[in-house]
Amino acid sequence: MSFDVLKIRKDFPALHQQVYGKPLVYFDNAATSQKPEAVINQIAEYYRTINSNVHRGVHYMSQQATDAFEGSRKRIQEYINAANHHEIIITKGATDSINLVANSFGRKFLDENAEVIISSLEHHANIVPWQVICEKQKAKLRVIPVTEAGTLDLKAFEQMINDKTKIVAVGHISNALGVVNPIKKIIAIAHQHNVPVMVDGAQGIVHDSIDVQAMGCDFYCFSSHKFYGPMGVGVLYGKEKWLEEMPPYQTGGEMIKSVTFEKTTYNELPFKFETGTPNVADVIGFKSAIDYIDGIGMESIKAYEDEILDYGIKKLKAIDGVKILADGAPKAGVISFLIDDIHPYDAGTIIDKFGIAVRTGNHCAQPIMDLLCIPGSIRASLAFYNTKDEIDRLAEAIITVKEMFA
Amino acid sequence: MSIQETATKIVNEFSLFDDWMDKYNHIIEMGKTLPMIDEKYKTDQYLISGCQSRVWVSAELAEGKVIFKADSDAVITKGIVNLLIRVFSNQAPEEIIDADMSFIDEIGLKEHLSPTRSNGLVSMIKQMKLYAVVFKTKMKEQQA
Known part of the structure; x- marks a missing residue:
């Protein structure tokens, strides 16, 4: 057809x-995509019918909203073929997702002997969070250069990665030039050194089918709004083993199991990383965007x-x-x-x-x-x-x- | 010519153009007669922030009047900054500080006045008025 x-x-x-x-x-x-009618209608429909806070109420509407919200999470999991739905963390956007990884992973695994590798093609959102956490933890930030053709210099990358490297954070597709990075090769090289890879998929999710298990990445970040969904919603996919080891990023309600003034016990995944009331309407709207794209x-x-x-x-x-x-x-x-x-x-x-x-x-x-x-x-x-x-x-x-x- | 008179003259010039292309061609032409800043002033100190293109503006006081010079790496920005220089240059600091800028709206460049526009027209006006404030203060100190 x-x-x-x-x-x-x-x-x-x-x-x-x-x-x-x-x-x-x-x-x-x-910068941002336009939205199909189905997404716009879904958001309005949510506010007209089941609007209520999620994961808290025992009442009927809250249950409906929670079911729809968790339905979105499962839809996202299915769409990118994540192994578990609790590996899908709902955030405010790709930038928020990257900040989550940089701060949480950074506090746990980075110190003055550690190195982080990013690339020359990155959006500021995948540069600055790493700069800030490296400065804070006294770690070293290293940058994969580009060749004259505008592609990443993988030979330089292979020489750069070493025992000190704790994480590699690279974009899937460059927003400024549109260059598609050899992401599978980068992951393969990093994994030979047992180094996890975070992929900034803000542009990647838009232009290609994403199967995080086939790709092998440890983290994959993207925004809803560039992918025909509403603004203010993002996704962090993370492998369970990493997310389990990482400390919470922000703190407050929802992310806790029990709170006393002496000690707080954190909630399980994914809620450990989802504090406060989420953007329920737009998360549900994002499911409509995925359904729409999948339909085509x-x-x-x-x-x-x-x-x-x-x-x-x-x-x-x-x-x-x-x-x-x-x-x-x-x-x-x-x-x-x-x-x-x-x-x-x-x-x-x-x-x-x-x-x-x-x-x-x-x-x-x-x-x-x-x-x-x-x-x-x-x-x-x-x-x-x-x-x-x-x-x-x-x-x-x-x-x-x-x-x-x- | 007073600030208001120059502004009226500019409004009349622009009223001759019906479509946007003629208007922008006029701005591009205006950029060609910009009083050029001396190369030595093209430093970060004279760079106006908030612009997608780079704009440098310098000012000096001569016989109680402010003389502005500028440059930019973009042609439209050159034209726009020259528009401001035509209005502000050779005027007393006090006149510049109190100048009514509504003529920019009248010539149909209102869109450039929005603070989210990246050409920095707002920043240019602010910087030029700031120069005037500094000169006014200096003149007062000298009189005192």
Whole structure:
């Protein structure tokens, strides 16, 4: 069956609007995706019917809300093929998930003899939490360099990893360049040294099927909002053995078993890491997003996205003066580019006037922009509801940009 | 020309343009006549934060009037900062401090005034007014 993008677009109400009198082209999907009607309706439905606090009440509504909330957890577990539902920790987003691992794992396993490895391609969210915990624990932060092609230098990584390495934290797909990292190889190398790997899957979950057991990662983090679900919800998948050993991250209600002023006993997984009232409505809404995506099928989505990405790269490269960043590296969903010597801010300001939403700047990944010696880039990030016609409109806008700044 | 007179002149200039492209072409043109800051001032000290592009603004006092110079690595930002320089430069510190900035809204650049915009127009105005405050204080001290 062919991929009916026009039919799919009907499911996303926000796509059907005019910006500056022109039909919106939404190419900022790596920042956040638009939401299908099913997700929007589910959130409203929750507040209209079963809204109540979870895991506490004995009353009927609370039981309904708890069942729906735990139903979401099981759906997430099933979707990423985690071995156990208690290995799914609900957080506020990928950043929150990474902070949880950095702080909790860091306090337990990092000291002045320890090293943590991240990469040059990381989003600030997978840099700063590690910097802060390494500083606190007096551990050393090491960074996998990139090759000229824009891919991670695995040889350098193999030389870098040693007995002191306690954890490797790398992104699955780079948000700034769209480069797909050889995550299985990285995990294999790390596991040869018995070092666990945390994967920042904020972009990875969006563009590929994720099977955490097949991948072999020890932690996998992602946000709902980049994956067609509501904002304010994230997931931390962690292998049971690590989560059991790690101390709680934040403290308060729900995460405790018993509290006296002398001693508090912590709750079991996953509740040990889920303190306070969670974002129930949006967690339930996220299940609708997964159901929706699964209904279309990630394999079809991936095939279509690769097709329009390939079309987009070719179309833009055909314009004289357009330079695609990390061209030739394996990519997913993102075209990061520059036009002649035009500042990305100048280009972005004009592209916006065409009703096209792109992101300009360093994309919260300043280190890789510094390494490439550029002030930033223009990023068109695609989703399966984008079309080749929209890419053509971007190409037209780029030609106007070239004329205006010639 | 007073601040208000220059502002009115700029509003009239922009009223000639019907569409956004002409308006931005005018801003780009304005960037080309920007009084350029001396290279030695292009340091972090003169860099205005809150901009996606880099903007440096320097100010000096000459015969009771503030003279602004600037540069940016982005062309539109150059035009926008020159717009401000046309309004503020060669004016007394007190006039700059009290200047009404509503003309920016009138020329249809209101979107650039939002604090979430990354071009830092708000930061530029703030920095230029801050220079004026410093000069006003210095002038008072000299008079005292």
